[in-house]
Amino acid sequence: MTGSMEAAPLPPWARAAWALALCVVLALHLSHARVMSGRHRWWHLGHTAMAAGMVSMYALPRMGHEQLYRAGLVVFALLTLALLSAVLLLRRRDGGLDPLWVFSAADMLVMTCMLLPPARLAPVVEGVLVAYLAVQTVAWALGLWERVPAFRAVARASVFATGARTAPAGGVPGVGGAAAVPTAHSVVAVRLTLAVMSAGMAFMLAAM
DSSP states (O other), X not given: OOHHHHXXXXXXXXXXXXXXXXXXXXXXXXXXXXXXXXXXXXXXHHHHHHHHHHHHHHHSOSTTOHHHHHXXXXXXXXXXXXXXXHHHHHHHHHSSXXXXXXXXXXXXXXXXXXXXXXXXXXXXXXXHHHHHHHHHHHHHHHTOGGGSHHHHHHHTTTTTXXXXXXXXXXXXXXXXXXXXXXXXXXXXXXHHHHHHHHHHHHHHHHTO
């Protein structure tokens, strides 16, 4: 939260509601990370870190916790660089961009921007970020990205899978060393956590 947000602080109930919702997001991604392996585990851990950062920002306003925000800026800047590197490495290895990782890198960059010192984020940049997050919220909530062929092929065979240990022929490796079977429940659950995370970030930015 920036200094401008401190001038018009969020009501305690709004802070508590968003913090609680993001705790649920954190728990779901952490549970997926525990049963997955390889790049899928790292993807969920990245979202666990983002959810934890958002919970902290809603629970602990910048005023009175400036050192925490400075440390968070360094941490999320490094995570952004790590994700951008992962996007490039996966592109080189797979021969194409993985949209899930591209979105993750973009979201981590937004987190970094939100942790910048007061008055460092220009209003026009803030507006662009809010617009991006609004689109992400709607797209994730309604499953619009799944209608994009390139995205659907990646999403339904990777990080949206459950922790199932067995799979029919054609399953995709990635969970516990076995094949993962995406189900309607797991796809919707993870997709909704991404919508909640985007909405929570947009709400905070818009309130600045």
